[in-house]
Every structure is written in structure tokens, then in C-alpha cells.
Amino acid sequence: MTVTHPRGFIAAGITAGLKASGKKDVALVVNEGPTFVAAGVFTSNRVVAAPVVWTRQVVADGRADAVVLNSGGANAATGPEGFLDTHTTAEHVASALQAQGRDVSPGDVAVCSTGLIGMRLPMSTLLAGVDAAVASLAPDGGAVAAEAIMTTDSVAKTTVFEGDGWSIGGMAKGAGMLAPGMATMLCVITTDAIIDPAQARLALTEAVRTTFNRLDSDGCMSTNDTVVLMSSGASGFQPSPSEFQTALTAAAHDIAQQLLRDAEGAEHDIAIRVVNATSELAAEKVARAVSRSNLFKAAIFGKDPNWGRIISAVGTVPEDEAPFNAETLDVWVNGVHACKASGVGEDRSLIDLNPRAVDIVIDLHAGEATATVWTNDLTHDYVHENSAYST
Amino acid sequence: MTVTHPRGFIAAGITAGLKASGKKDVALVVNEGPTFVAAGVFTSNRVVAAPVVWTRQVVADGRADAVVLNSGGANAATGPEGFLDTHTTAEHVASALQAQGRDVSPGDVAVCSTGLIGMRLPMSTLLAGVDAAVASLAPDGGAVAAEAIMTTDSVAKTTVFEGDGWSIGGMAKGAGMLAPGMATMLCVITTDAIIDPAQARLALTEAVRTTFNRLDSDGCMSTNDTVVLMSSGASGFQPSPSEFQTALTAAAHDIAQQLLRDAEGAEHDIAIRVVNATSELAAEKVARAVSRSNLFKAAIFGKDPNWGRIISAVGTVPEDEAPFNAETLDVWVNGVHACKASGVGEDRSLIDLNPRAVDIVIDLHAGEATATVWTNDLTHDYVHENSAYST
Incomplete structure (x- = not known):
């Protein structure tokens, strides 16, 4: 169940209509707490997509309540209008979650996009998709969420790590443009372990350094790469920093190897x-x-x-x-x-x-x-x- | 007539049997003077072939009397034995030219090799080829010499530049691994202009900088890249440094564009x-x-x-x-x-x-x-x- 394996998370994956293929294209992961710790690692490309600019700000204070992801368009090289589209998406997610009685601020909604660079997103289609995703949020929604972020991926990439009373779950997309700082990839990792924001940031940075950042499928570095870690603390367990680091790195390594094995057209x-x-x-x-x-x-x-x-x-x-x-x-x-x-x-x-x-x-x-x-x-x-x- | 277009040069291109195809594979260019000015620019790869190590030494004093080139084997990653093979080749060329009454020292014979890395050259075949090349040296040998250095090239690359009473000629091979510091290429440029060694070195370095070093066909940098410039001074004309620089850069640009157009498998x-x-x-x-x-x-x-x-x-x-x-x-x-x-x-x-x-x-x-x-x-x-x- 990937990102919904740890306690305290619900997720959804639906078809908004962004992809011509009619496949799922909008995913949503919501942290139900009790803690809302988050950290992010992003592309080191200087040309970054609007959602990267936005999500960097969201996680800067160590908190995120939800992450919405769309395939079918990267919202990169779309100028100020593209940034406004990302902002609007976050506000729409927050409003829809508020309508369900959840106290979510737009500034705590991370946004990730993937697909073609240099095209505006069809916002009415996307926002209707957000509504559908919010309506279908479920404790077992991790699998469909993982499916909804696929682009040229041939399989969904997910991982689960079982700790002692706590766990980590993850999902990712990426099948090309894999290069340091990072692969063209979106990855959401969840945990119900109790961790604080500083630990989350350090642990995620270290885990990415020796896993995703060591993938170099074709030397090409994307404008949209994002890895978000969210902790609900819902297990009530607090692993030692080294124990959590080992687990997080193992989870990231597992996902990175799945990305490698699914690289576009590769035979070795x-x-x-x-x-x-x-x-x-x-x-x-x-x-x-x-x-x-x-x-x-x-x-x-x-x-x-x-x-x-x-x-x-x-x-x-x-x-x-x-x-x-x-x-x-x-x-x-x-x-x-x-x-x-x-x-x-x-x-x-x-x-x-x-x-x-x-x-x-x-x-x-x-x-x-x-x-x-x-x-x-x-x-x-x-x-x-x-x-x-x-x- | 490429490298034999300027006065004072003779050349040859023959089949020694290094290539399984039976095509020409050994070329020789000899400067008949009256001056024997030379300069070289080499790969910036730290892993260099034996002939690069040798030829750097040859041109260090600003003089070279001849350059022998073989396709069918790069003599790279061949250890001390490979260096001995290069040394032996230069000595063999000098001996054969001495037998014709030419006063050529082995230390003034540049050597270039191209082909597969990590294989010793079949020396008896190569040395017999050197004898055949020396025997067929001719004032119109430039075209067959250009043919003998081809590997995966589909056409021979040559150029001629006419100055005011003097000229430049050139030949090159290279059809892949084109990258800075330089293309995988061997290039011999001749001139009958009167230039001194310092001018030759400066002019060649500058010409390469904005031509061969700006080709980046596949990002791969070879172990064998060599550009050798030789001046016979046989025209009796001494162009101004800027005039010669402009001509040399134009000749290098012409050859570089020919390499680009013949890059392996390229359609654009x-x-x-x-x-x-x-x-x-x-x-x-x-x-x-x-x-x-x-x-x-x-x-x-x-x-x-x-x-x-x-x-x-x-x-x-x-x-x-x-x-x-x-x-x-x-x-x-x-x-x-x-x-x-x-x-x-x-x-x-x-x-x-x-x-x-x-x-x-x-x-x-x-x-x-x-x-x-x-x-x-x-x-x-x-x-x-x-x-x-x-x-």
C-alpha cells in the first residue's frame, strides 16, 4: 500500500484527463497527523518548474499536510502564469480538504508536476481532478496514487520498510532523465515514526545523496525532481536517528534501483x-x-x-x-x-x-x-x- | 593534394594489412625543408596512447621531419611495450628515410595511431608497411595518405588554403568520439609559409581552440587525438602572424566541419x-x-x-x-x-x-x-x- 502503509496517511489516484491515454494522472497524499513534519530535496537544475519553487517554500518550515501530484504536464518554463497555476492548485486542494473538515492551509500543500516542459496545464481539468482525488481519499489509496504519477514508467515504483513498531512507505515515478541532483523523478516517502523537522531534513538529504543522486541513467537533469518526506508520528514510536537513517536510506535505495531497472529502453x-x-x-x-x-x-x-x-x-x-x-x-x-x-x-x-x-x-x-x-x-x-x- | 599541396612535402598511403578490410592503413608525410618547423596539440585525456606520449616529445623542440600514421589500432592502454612499439616505429621510419639519403633522426619522427584501444599493434606488419610507404613517397601522395588514416570515416577529410604565394594543406580522420580536448581525430596540417616554432605553436593552439575543441559530437574524449602542424618554408614567403593565424583557423574550421558532417550515424x-x-x-x-x-x-x-x-x-x-x-x-x-x-x-x-x-x-x-x-x-x-x- 506504499505511502499509505504507515499509519496516519490517506491517498488517492484518479483520472483527471490530463493524459491523452485516459490513464490516472492526479495523485494526492494527505497526512492525518498527529504530527505534520516534512522535508524536501529538489533538483539542482537552475531552471526549475513552478511546483519546485512552490514546494521548496512549503517545506521550508518543516511542515506539509498534503502533497498533490500530476502527470501529463511539468508546468516548467511557463513563467509567472505557471507559478500562479501551482498556487491555485494548492489553494484548491486546501479548500477541498477544508470542506471535509480538515484544517489545512494552502501553504502546507506541496505540489509536484511531471510531463512535457513548456506547456501550460489545463487548469479546469486539473482542478476538477483535485476534487475527484479529495473525494476518493482512502487509507488504502497508496497503490492508485503510485499509478497516477507514472509517465513513461512501465511499472509503478513503491516500497515499504518495516521498523520496530513503525514503518516507512514510498512511491516514485521516473524512467529517464535520471541524473544527479536528481533523477527525473517524483518521490513521496511517508513514515509514522516520530521525527522532528531537523532530523527529517538531514535524514532525507543523506538518503538521497547515496541513492537517487548516484543514478545517472542518461546524464540529463530534470527541472522538476522532487523528493518529499512526510511524518505523521502516528505509530507513537521514536526510532534512534541512526536507525531511522538506515531505514530511510534502504527505502530510497530500493526505489532508486526500481527506477534504474525501468529506465527508458534500457537492456542492461x-x-x-x-x-x-x-x-x-x-x-x-x-x-x-x-x-x-x-x-x-x-x-x-x-x-x-x-x-x-x-x-x-x-x-x-x-x-x-x-x-x-x-x-x-x-x-x-x-x-x-x-x-x-x-x-x-x-x-x-x-x-x-x-x-x-x-x-x-x-x-x-x-x-x-x-x-x-x-x-x-x-x-x-x-x-x-x-x-x-x-x- | 591536401598535405602535399604546399611545396616541400611528399607523402604516401599504403596497405600494410593492419585492417581486416584490406584498405589502406599506413600514411607517411615527410617535410623536405628547407625548414622543419613543427608544433602539436594533443588530447587532454589523462589516459593517453603511446604515440601521444612520444609525439609530444618529438615536437617539444619545435621540429619534426616526418609523421607516420596508422589506422587499425590505437596503441593505447598497451603499457611500456606499447611505448616501445611506437619508438621502434619512429626508428624504422628514420632508418628507411636515411637509406634514401635523407638526414632524419628518429627523435624528429612523429607517430600517430588510431583504432581499437587495448590491443598491441602487429609490429612486423606495421614495419613492413612503413617500408612500403617510404618506397612510395611522392609529391602527389597527399590524397592516398588521407585515405590511409580513415577508420569509420565514410569520406577522407582534406583542405587546402591558398595564401599570397604560400599555402596550407591538411588531412584528418575522425568520425566519432568528437569532444573537447579534442575530437577523436588525427590531423596533419602542412604549410610552405615561413614561420618560426613559437609562432607555429601559438597559431596552432589558437586555431584548435575555436574549431576542433568546439566539436562535441558525443561528449567522448579520445586517448589519441593529435594535430600536427609542419612548415617547410619552401615558398620563401613569410605572412604576417595575423594573416597566417586567420588562414590556419580557416583551414582547421573547414576540416572540423567535415568531421561534424561525417559523425557516425548522424542525421543532423x-x-x-x-x-x-x-x-x-x-x-x-x-x-x-x-x-x-x-x-x-x-x-x-x-x-x-x-x-x-x-x-x-x-x-x-x-x-x-x-x-x-x-x-x-x-x-x-x-x-x-x-x-x-x-x-x-x-x-x-x-x-x-x-x-x-x-x-x-x-x-x-x-x-x-x-x-x-x-x-x-x-x-x-x-x-x-x-x-x-x-x-
Whole structure:
């Protein structure tokens, strides 16, 4: 039941008519308390959608009572009118919830949108959808809510983590444009654990750092990425900060891996692990350089063990960002030590690239830090799906 | 006649047998003087092929008497043995030229290689090819030399510039992995103008900066990129530094545009021009971010006027690298003002993406500097060609 698994949450997912397909396109998640703690992490893109500007403000005080999400339009690059549309949506949600006797202020309603950039949302359709969503809010609404935020996703992404008397639930959409700061994704995570706003913010930031921010499906960073965490405190349990952090990171990791597995057109899920770097950041820089090499990604699609494309990508990272000796690199591809001391290692024909999972290990021999970045191969279907999105 | 158009040069291109196809694979260009001025610009990749290490040393003193180039193997990631192979090749060239009565030292023989990374070169085949090349050196050998350096190129790239009593000739290979610092390319430029080594170095660096280094076909930077300039001084004419600079940049631009038009699998040539930036470097950073967006490049392939992918790529550039207000961006796609003040502009359906040439203009409204980066679309054929290169 995803976001409605923890106590204190109700949700809905309905068809407003924003998608030409007639599939569900508006989701609503409402926190019934007793606490209304919230935190958010957003895209690091400087060009941000109106709902990102709005929702940053909503969670700035550590509180959100509800989050409304629509697919079928990103409300990005829509100017002041687009921001007004987001504001109107939040006010409409608050009014509809107030009519049910809930004391919700518009300033506590987070808004998320996903879809095509550069188009205004059809507001009358959306607001009618909001009314329908409010009317169908239910304690088991998590599944339909998860369905309503899908765009090119082939499956809904949900997670549940069971703590000791408390739990975490989550839902997300995202199937492309996965890149740091973050994937093109919307994600709502709920918990009935008792946490305070500062803890929520810290825990969410840390969880995102090593999960969503390490996904780099196609190097493209969206204008709308949002992860919202809401706590109802309804379990009455207060886990230790480290216990909650571990659980939240596990939940985020689970969702991130689901996003990876559903990336548009992908046929391989590639883990690029850089070891013995001088720092975690240096390791991440190197892994990300490899994850962004189209030549490498096309080779993996073709099951071509062309490891030269790995070390040539490693070599593009500036020395001040990742110190290492370019003449002593080691690379393993699916367990085969193909590159030894930057030279020819085991025979490339030993590498089996038939499995969907591909495991790249790069040893920099420069320090003791490690980082993993996950990406996908570059396929015919990726090009196909992304060559005709808006038309 | 490309590199043999200027006086004082002879060249050859022969089949050594390095390529399974039986096509020409070894080229040789020899400067007959009276001057032997040379300069080189090389990949900025930290992982460099043995011939790059060698040729950097050769041109360090401003002199080169000959350049030998092979396709069919990059001699990269081949360790100390690979460097020895390059050294042996240069010594073999010098010996063979000495046998013809030419006073050539091995330390003045530049070596370039291109092909698969991570494989040793078959040296007996290569050295026999060197002998054959030396034997067939001719004043009209430029065309066959240009043919012998092709890899996945569909056409040979050559240029000639006529100065006032002097000239420039050039040949290049490169059809993928085109990225800054430079394209995956080998390029030899010759001139019979009288220039000194310092001028050669400065002029070549400046010419490369705004031509080859502004090509970003697929964001991938090679281990072997080399541009060598050689001057014979045989014309007896000494153009002014600015006159020579203009000519050299024009020749490099001509070759760079030929590389762009022949990029693997491309169906569109895209010029991304960023205007009104705070500096040329800032403009270049923004243009390069767009040139590396797979989503943007796939959309252009699909003739989908999805301009949201342009501004979302613009927004990924950190503020300290390119100051601008993300809410006042303007974008034109093939002349249509599709994005105004970061919002919806003219109707996207007005954009015609049928022509091969695509012209993107991005106005940052932040300063007065301009830069253009050239790239290609991301196509099915790109993925296809690059998914089975080594196997």
C-alpha cells in the first residue's frame, strides 16, 4: 500500500484527463497527523518548474499536510502564469480538504508536476481532478496514487520498510532523465515514526545523496525532481536517528534501483564501482564520467567488451577532481580483470555481457574511498522513445 | 593534394594489412625543408596512447621531419611495450628515410595511431608497411595518405588554403568520439609559409581552440587525438602572424566541419550558439551542456521541437561557471523564438527540423560574449555503429 502503509496517511489516484491515454494522472497524499513534519530535496537544475519553487517554500518550515501530484504536464518554463497555476492548485486542494473538515492551509500543500516542459496545464481539468482525488481519499489509496504519477514508467515504483513498531512507505515515478541532483523523478516517502523537522531534513538529504543522486541513467537533469518526506508520528514510536537513517536510506535505495531497472529502453543495468580513490567525491566523479560515456554505454548494449572506452572515460576527469596515476589503473568487467596497470589484462573474450546486470570495478590505487554510480546502456529503444516525446 | 599541396612535402598511403578490410592503413608525410618547423596539440585525456606520449616529445623542440600514421589500432592502454612499439616505429621510419639519403633522426619522427584501444599493434606488419610507404613517397601522395588514416570515416577529410604565394594543406580522420580536448581525430596540417616554432605553436593552439575543441559530437574524449602542424618554408614567403593565424583557423574550421558532417550515424548537424554571456568560456560551457544532452539530441533526431530539453540542459551549468538569470532565457530553434523569458514563446509547431542543419540560439542576457559548439543528433545508427566496434 506504499505511502499509505504507515499509519496516519490517506491517498488517492484518479483520472483527471490530463493524459491523452485516459490513464490516472492526479495523485494526492494527505497526512492525518498527529504530527505534520516534512522535508524536501529538489533538483539542482537552475531552471526549475513552478511546483519546485512552490514546494521548496512549503517545506521550508518543516511542515506539509498534503502533497498533490500530476502527470501529463511539468508546468516548467511557463513563467509567472505557471507559478500562479501551482498556487491555485494548492489553494484548491486546501479548500477541498477544508470542506471535509480538515484544517489545512494552502501553504502546507506541496505540489509536484511531471510531463512535457513548456506547456501550460489545463487548469479546469486539473482542478476538477483535485476534487475527484479529495473525494476518493482512502487509507488504502497508496497503490492508485503510485499509478497516477507514472509517465513513461512501465511499472509503478513503491516500497515499504518495516521498523520496530513503525514503518516507512514510498512511491516514485521516473524512467529517464535520471541524473544527479536528481533523477527525473517524483518521490513521496511517508513514515509514522516520530521525527522532528531537523532530523527529517538531514535524514532525507543523506538518503538521497547515496541513492537517487548516484543514478545517472542518461546524464540529463530534470527541472522538476522532487523528493518529499512526510511524518505523521502516528505509530507513537521514536526510532534512534541512526536507525531511522538506515531505514530511510534502504527505502530510497530500493526505489532508486526500481527506477534504474525501468529506465527508458534500457537492456542492461550497470553498476560502476570506483575503489581506492582519494575521496568519495573523487570516486563519484570518476564513476560518473564513465556513466556518461555514450560510447561505453553503446558498447554494453552491443555486448561488446570494449574496455578501452572505460579507461578513456576515466582519463577525462581533471586531476584536481580525482588524483590518480593514469598508468596504474585496473578495470574489471563482470569479474574479468580486462585492464591491468592501464594495459592489456585478461582476454576480453572472457567477458560475458549477456546478463542484464553489468558490474564494472575501477581501481584507482590512489586512496581508500569508494563510490558506486548506476547507469543503463544506450540502446535503440532509448533513442526511439526519446526521439518523439512531445509530438 | 591536401598535405602535399604546399611545396616541400611528399607523402604516401599504403596497405600494410593492419585492417581486416584490406584498405589502406599506413600514411607517411615527410617535410623536405628547407625548414622543419613543427608544433602539436594533443588530447587532454589523462589516459593517453603511446604515440601521444612520444609525439609530444618529438615536437617539444619545435621540429619534426616526418609523421607516420596508422589506422587499425590505437596503441593505447598497451603499457611500456606499447611505448616501445611506437619508438621502434619512429626508428624504422628514420632508418628507411636515411637509406634514401635523407638526414632524419628518429627523435624528429612523429607517430600517430588510431583504432581499437587495448590491443598491441602487429609490429612486423606495421614495419613492413612503413617500408612500403617510404618506397612510395611522392609529391602527389597527399590524397592516398588521407585515405590511409580513415577508420569509420565514410569520406577522407582534406583542405587546402591558398595564401599570397604560400599555402596550407591538411588531412584528418575522425568520425566519432568528437569532444573537447579534442575530437577523436588525427590531423596533419602542412604549410610552405615561413614561420618560426613559437609562432607555429601559438597559431596552432589558437586555431584548435575555436574549431576542433568546439566539436562535441558525443561528449567522448579520445586517448589519441593529435594535430600536427609542419612548415617547410619552401615558398620563401613569410605572412604576417595575423594573416597566417586567420588562414590556419580557416583551414582547421573547414576540416572540423567535415568531421561534424561525417559523425557516425548522424542525421543532423547542430550549431548551438550562446549569445550575451558574461565570457566566451561561460558561453562555451552552456553550449557544451546542451550539446551533451542525450534527450535533446534524440529529440532532434526525431524532429521533435522539444525545446524544454534545451533550457533544462542550460540550467545544469553551475552559476559560478556561467552567471545568468534562469528566468529570463530566450531560445530560438531554426529561427523560431520558441522560448521567451524562460516561458512559452512562439508555437513549437512552427519549427521545421527537416533540414540537416539545425541552428540553436540561446540568449543568456548576462553579458556580451558568444560561443558556438557543434554537435550531432543521437540516432539509431549512432547506437548501432558504436555497439559493435571491437567485436
